[in-house]
Amino acid sequence: MTTTDAPVLIEERPAGDGHTVAFACLNAERALNSLSQAMIAILQPKLAEWARRDDVAAVVLHGAGEKAFCAGGDVIGIHAALRAADGAPSADAEGFFAAEYRLDHSVHRFPKPVLCWGHGIVMGGGLGLMAGASHRVVTEASRIAMPEVTIGLFPDVGASWFLGRMPGGIGRFLGMTTTPMRAGDALWLNMADFRLDGDDREAVFEALTTLRWSGERAADDARLAQLLRRFEDGDTAATERRESPLFERQATIAGLDDAADAAAFVQGLQAAANQDAFFEHGVRAIAGASPTSLAVVHRQLAGDPRAAIETVLQRDYAMAVACGRRPDLAEGIRALLVDKDKQPAWSPARLADVREADVDAHFRLPDDYGGPHPLADLSADGPG
Numbered sequence: 001m002t003t004t005d006a007p008v009l010i011e012e013r014p015a016g017d018g019h020t021v022a023f024a025c026l027n028a029e030r031a032l033n034s035l036s037q038a039m040i041a042i043l044q045p046k047l048a049e050w051a052r053r054d055d056v057a058a059v060v061l062h063g064a065g066e067k068a069f070c071a072g073g074d075v076i077g078i079h080a081a082l083r084a085a086d087g088a089p090s091a092d093a094e095g096f097f098a099a100e101y102r103l104d105h106s107v108h109r110f111p112k113p114v115l116c117w118g119h120g121i122v123m124g125g126g127l128g129l130m131a132g133a134s135h136r137v138v139t140e141a142s143r144i145a146m147p148e149v150t151i152g153l154f155p156d157v158g159a160s161w162f163l164g165r166m167p168g169g170i171g172r173f174l175g176m177t178t179t180p181m182r183a184g185d186a187l188w189l190n191m192a193d194f195r196l197d198g199d200d201r202e203a204v205f206e207a208l209t210t211l212r213w214s215g216e217r218a219a220d221d222a223r224l225a226q227l228l229r230r231f232e233d234g235d236t237a238a239t240e241r242r243e244s245p246l247f248e249r250q251a252t253i254a255g256l257d258d259a260a261d262a263a264a265f266v267q268g269l270q271a272a273a274n275q276d277a278f279f280e281h282g283v284r285a286i287a288g289a290s291p292t293s294l295a296v297v298h299r300q301l302a303g304d305p306r307a308a309i310e311t312v313l314q315r316d317y318a319m320a321v322a323c324g325r326r327p328d329l330a331e332g333i334r335a336l337l338v339d340k341d342k343q344p345a346w347s348p349a350r351l352a353d354v355r356e357a358d359v360d361a362h363f364r365l366p367d368d369y370g371g372p373h374p375l376a377d378l379s380a381d382g383p384g
Helices: 037-052 075-085 091-108 125-132 159-163 167-177 183-188 198-208 217-231 234-242 250-257 262-275 277-287 291-300 309-324 328-338 356-363
Strands: 008-016 019-026 056-063 068-070 114-118 121-123 135-138 143-145
Touching: 008 037, 008 198, 019 037, 037 056, 037 091, 056 068, 056 125, 056 198, 056 217, 068 114, 068 125, 075 091, 075 328, 091 125, 091 309, 114 125, 114 198, 121 125, 125 143, 125 159, 135 183, 135 217, 159 167, 159 309, 167 250, 167 262, 167 277, 167 291, 183 234, 198 217, 250 262, 262 277, 262 291, 291 309, 291 356, 309 328, 309 356
Parallel strands: 019 056, 056 114, 068 121, 114 135, 121 143
Antiparallel strands: 008 019
């Protein structure tokens, strides 16, 4: 494997005064930079190294090519692991989730500025990385979403932490309907901090090496923010915030959040779509989604939005284990991304047949789970 074939391209650029800016580029352009186990195996120790090194002033996360920062986790690999387990619990699939969530935690608790260049598609696992960064950039091409219900999963990677903080039930709406956010939506909902032009990426990256980094967190955060503001067109960012389709529909979405259960939410969404074509995307997505996932997500995103990221990721792992041990996850990935027939055979097939006990089972590790929780050691004191 040559350097340019590596799953993650690592670069360290000198920044003067003995400082270094570290770059990590997800390098799977044909797969829209989907986060793989191989990527995690490179990123996790690199982040730990950069956190320790006094010379590293800041870290930049970005994706190869122009189409995506990261379109999600490697669900094709998860599907292969689940199939290989042939109905038994898959240590490989469960291990992937644990490693992915530990990486997300490392970004959230990184002790230095982290710039995430969220150009193009940012979905699922990509949003898990971006959400934890201290300085999050979107561009005119950014398309951000959590589409997990369509494959029998749920908005994971700490999504309860960021979706739950959104106003008026918008986070639950996004998780249930897979509705994508554009730059203006992300800025308004605090999923992004800066709106820059995609063509300015290399100029921004080069400018990072000209900053007078100090090694002091608050001062370096401010320096980086000031640099990004210099590249940002304030008028464009303000206009896109005002023109956010989600902002314009706050009242309707808040009404959907009042639904007592997933079935009532679906009914209300259909009524909203009858009045406003914007909601038709959600109606179509829900029609093809796993009924169990819909019921699980409706409860998940009614949780306490103040929970620490450690608590959220630990719960996400229990939920992911439960998903991997029921048939919908493998079937959803098969139908949408492997065979691509878009005809998943969900179990059960109707929302009305989802049992409350099956929903309950997603919020704790199974009774027969062997060993301690693999994320029990996550700490607010620093990267895991």
